[in-house]
Amino acid sequence: MDYPRQPPPLPSYVQPQENAASDSCKDPDLGLILQAIDFGIAKQCEDILLRKPELVNAKAWNAMTPLHHSCLKGRKELTRLLLAHSADPNARTSFDETPLHYACRCGNVATIHTLIKAGADVNLVDKQGRGCMHFAVMGGSSVLALNYLETQTNLSTRCVTNQGETLLHMACNHYSSTIVDYLLRKDRSDVHRQNNKGVTALHLASLKGNSELIWKLLNVTNCQLAHVQNNDGMTAFDIAKNEATDRHTRVAASLKEYMSQNPSLPPKGPLMKWVLLLLFPFLWLSVVFLLCSFFNSHASHFAVFMLIVLFMMLSRQSHRINHVSGWPNPVFIGVFMGTVVHCVIASFVKVYPGIWPCQMTVLFMVTLSLMNFYYFYFLVFGDPGWVKPIHLPSINGCPMTSLDVALGRCNDLQFCPFTEVIRPERGKYCRLCERLVLNMDHHCLFINNCVAYNNHRPFVIYVFATMIMQLSFLITVYWYLVRTYALNDESSSVADTLFHKEAWLFTLTVICTAALIWESFLVYTQMRFIARGEPAYYARPHTKPSVQESFNNVLSFFFGRKKMKDRHLKVQSSPLLLS
Numbered sequence: 001m002d003y004p005r006q007p008p009p010l011p012s013y014v015q016p017q018e019n020a021a022s023d024s025c026k027d028p029d030l031g032l033i034l035q036a037i038d039f040g041i042a043k044q045c046e047d048i049l050l051r052k053p054e055l056v057n058a059k060a061w062n063a064m065t066p067l068h069h070s071c072l073k074g075r076k077e078l079t080r081l082l083l084a085h086s087a088d089p090n091a092r093t094s095f096d097e098t099p100l101h102y103a104c105r106c107g108n109v110a111t112i113h114t115l116i117k118a119g120a121d122v123n124l125v126d127k128q129g130r131g132c133m134h135f136a137v138m139g140g141s142s143v144l145a146l147n148y149l150e151t152q153t154n155l156s157t158r159c160v161t162n163q164g165e166t167l168l169h170m171a172c173n174h175y176s177s178t179i180v181d182y183l184l185r186k187d188r189s190d191v192h193r194q195n196n197k198g199v200t201a202l203h204l205a206s207l208k209g210n211s212e213l214i215w216k217l218l219n220v221t222n223c224q225l226a227h228v229q230n231n232d233g234m235t236a237f238d239i240a241k242n243e244a245t246d247r248h249t250r251v252a253a254s255l256k257e258y259m260s261q262n263p264s265l266p267p268k269g270p271l272m273k274w275v276l277l278l279l280f281p282f283l284w285l286s287v288v289f290l291l292c293s294f295f296n297s298h299a300s301h302f303a304v305f306m307l308i309v310l311f312m313m314l315s316r317q318s319h320r321i322n323h324v325s326g327w328p329n330p331v332f333i334g335v336f337m338g339t340v341v342h343c344v345i346a347s348f349v350k351v352y353p354g355i356w357p358c359q360m361t362v363l364f365m366v367t368l369s370l371m372n373f374y375y376f377y378f379l380v381f382g383d384p385g386w387v388k389p390i391h392l393p394s395i396n397g398c399p400m401t402s403l404d405v406a407l408g409r410c411n412d413l414q415f416c417p418f419t420e421v422i423r424p425e426r427g428k429y430c431r432l433c434e435r436l437v438l439n440m441d442h443h444c445l446f447i448n449n450c451v452a453y454n455n456h457r458p459f460v461i462y463v464f465a466t467m468i469m470q471l472s473f474l475i476t477v478y479w480y481l482v483r484t485y486a487l488n489d490e491s492s493s494v495a496d497t498l499f500h501k502e503a504w505l506f507t508l509t510v511i512c513t514a515a516l517i518w519e520s521f522l523v524y525t526q527m528r529f530i531a532r533g534e535p536a537y538y539a540r541p542h543t544k545p546s547v548q549e550s551f552n553n554v555l556s557f558f559f560g561r562k563k564m565k566d567r568h569l570k571v572q573s574s575p576l577l578l579s
Helices: 028-039 042-051 054-055 066-075 076-084 097-106 107-119 133-139 143-152 167-173 179-185 201-208 213-221 224-228 236-241 246-259 271-290 296-317 331-354 359-381 402-406 457-486 489-502 504-532 548-557
Strands: 428-432 434-438 442-444 449-451
Touching: 028 042, 028 054, 028 066, 042 054, 042 076, 054 066, 054 548, 066 076, 066 097, 076 107, 097 107, 097 133, 107 143, 107 402, 133 143, 133 167, 143 179, 143 402, 167 179, 167 201, 179 213, 201 213, 201 236, 201 246, 213 224, 213 246, 224 246, 271 296, 271 331, 271 504, 296 331, 296 489, 296 504, 331 359, 331 457, 331 504, 359 449, 359 457, 457 489, 457 504, 457 548, 489 504, 504 548
Parallel strands: none
Antiparallel strands: 428 434, 442 449
């Protein structure tokens, strides 16, 4: 291969500097190797090494070798190439950092595994006492690398640096939620551990003004941690109080409250707020209906206004409670249950007595209500399809691990950092449920649960049943008005009477009508995906089955029998995986 006589400028980190670790950084060919590593050009790097094999361990700025650069850039193929040309896997920089340290910081387990197999020493530390585990945490996002080092080597997650810092100290300093969660699980790191300055992880979280991290740390221990002082006699509260930002002011207020609670218990969660949010829609409607009795002919105007206010308040709600704990918000399931309960009360207290001769109608509604309640109970409290050990991908009966990712048997995206398992092909971790589910369609806020493999069909049936109930309620309200007020069948007179004389029923009619419209769109969307034969989360936009295939998919969904040996739920062993 031909190379230009005047090499291009070298990367900034290999520019010759005063007191450099080695004069070899001035070699133009070394500069070309480093440039090839930057751009991932293996052929250029190999050609130079064939001409000058001694450059494989040549040192540039800070005594970094080409293998250091390759690991820092995450170049798997170039790392293998350099090792094949006898690169030293334990070469040290001027800070005693090894290529394995850089590979851990990059978080590529395939590169880490390759280096260890080539003789890299996992126990080496740099001048600050930081080892492979510390560098993996410094990377900020690779739970997979931490899991591999913990399960496949002799390293411990309780290692400390020369300054006495644990992995949790570093994770809090370079805050990564998934890494902090990983270290807090299974007691991997000592939350109470203080470094040489007496600083705990809570002190660091307070300095960062991170209330979410503070909540996590206190919940795995207790409020006693908030009373621990550093070498300067400062608690986490004192540190937050000295910082002049709104974020730190809020953190200081939270810490002051935690310090006033029982020190032997974790901080109290927002239980009262959760209950109030759950009951709020029902209580709001109850108050509205009660006040309507004082407004006479203007009661319906007042009810509509209050409904609009309720809708505006609900539109400001999110999936989680506005609290540092991040509990799932129950207000949406409260809206659904609150309106259903009011409809049931109105039916049995007012509507059914007015149409009592129609016993069959009442019996039908009672039967439908009981069936609806059964399905609702199952959807809220039942198993939507949690991933169990039998569903996990396996090879020769053994579940796949982070080692299989390193060996290329599965990709790193299949590793779940929250459950630390290799996910099935259609396994999805739900952050609200905090569980791994199969064939997830979506997380439904109105049942506060996932819609997935086990409950997708009951969910769709439940939506249909709810729509039938709402239609039946609207019809019975119409019959009630006609019979009670001796009206004719003109819809205008019925609507006028409903609006001016029955504010309670009018409000529920408006809610049921709006719900029917929304549920119609929901059913339409669900049926589209069912006809395609795939859940909404895994839908492929360009899937266009034939009419016959769509019809068969719908029949299979509603009347077919589920098989646990579904190809989407299990990865079968194969010669390809074992290679």
